[in-house]
Structure formats: C-alpha cells, structure tokens
Amino acid sequence: MAISLNINGKDISIDADPQMPLLWAIREKAGLNGTKFGCGIAQCGACMVIVDGAAVRSCNTPVASAVGKAIRTIEGISENNDHPVQVAWQELTVPQCGYCQSGQIMSAVALLERTPNPSDTEIDKSMAGNICRCGTYPRIRAAIHQAAEASKD
Numbered sequence: 001m002a003i004s005l006n007i008n009g010k011d012i013s014i015d016a017d018p019q020m021p022l023l024w025a026i027r028e029k030a031g032l033n034g035t036k037f038g039c040g041i042a043q044c045g046a047c048m049v050i051v052d053g054a055a056v057r058s059c060n061t062p063v064a065s066a067v068g069k070a071i072r073t074i075e076g077i078s079e080n081n082d083h084p085v086q087v088a089w090q091e092l093t094v095p096q097c098g099y100c101q102s103g104q105i106m107s108a109v110a111l112l113e114r115t116p117n118p119s120d121t122e123i124d125k126s127m128a129g130n131i132c133r134c135g136t137y138p139r140i141r142a143a144i145h146q147a148a149e150a151s152k153d
Contacts (some may be wrong), residue, residue: 006070022049035047093139
C-alpha cells in the first residue's frame with residue numbers, strides 16, 4: 001500500500017503495510033539509518049523520533065499514525081551537526097558507546113522545544129524514557145542545560 005510521509009521536511013511515498021512500525025519505514029524505506037533499533041518493545045528510547053513536536057518511540061508507532069504529521073529524525077535536526085543539542089553533546093563528550101545517543105538527542109530536542117529552560121527535575125522526567133547502558137546521565141543533563149543556554153543567544 002502506498003503511504004505518504006513527511007520526514008525531515010520532505011514528502012516521500014513508501015510502499016508499506018499501515019501497521020509497519022515507523023522505525024522500519026524510516027530505516028528500510030526512507031533509508032535514514034540514524035534512528036536506531038534498540039529493544040523493539042518501546043522500553044529503551046533508542047528509536048526516538050519527533051512527530052509533530054512530541055518525542056515518540058518509533059519501534060511501536062504504526063506508520064499509519066504518522067501520516068499527515070511532521071516526522072523528524074536525527075538527520076533532520078541540522079544539516080551540519082550544529083544544533084545546540086548536538087554541539088553540547090560533542091563539547092561535553094556525552095556518548096560512550098553512542099548507540100542510544102540519537103534517541104537521547106531527539107528527546108532532548110523535543111524537551112527544549114517545549115521547555116526552553118528546563119530544571120533538573122524536568123530533564124530527568126522527560127529523559128526517563130531513554131536508557132543509557134553506559135550511564136552518561138550526568139553528562140546528558142549537563143548537555144541539555146548547556147544547549148538551553150546556547151539557545152537563548
């Protein structure tokens with residue numbers, strides 16, 4: 001079945017079952033591999049993307065539910081890796097293994113878009129759906145604060 005999606009500001013048409021997880025539409029059909037498969041049961045957050053401003057787990061989001069909505073992946077938040085969140089991630093050396101980081105970044109971007117100057121509690125609550133096996137949570141929180149400050153300029 002032909003399904004039209006708007007991913008990173010571009011309209012694409014894919015041939016997919018409407019119940020296909022959005023993750024696989026993004027990775028396999030659109031060819032955008034920055035969104036990662038982690039657990040497949042919406043527990044880890046590695047597959048996080050932004051749909052109409054909200055961070056969602058793409059591994060359990062049916063592609064049909066994203067039709068007519070703006071989908072953003074890690075590839076779509078900046079062309080040159082210069083989004084304030086990406087810059088802070090690099091400057092504070094947030095990733096260790098890096099596998100969860102695209103999902104972490106997408107959650108952080110969604111948080112800062114709705115709460116430009118979040119408290120530690122707001123960050124912890126918003127980021128609770130993202131698991132980092134390496135335990136870089138203090139650096140993630142610091143990077144979100146740094147990105148919030150940079151976004152004020």
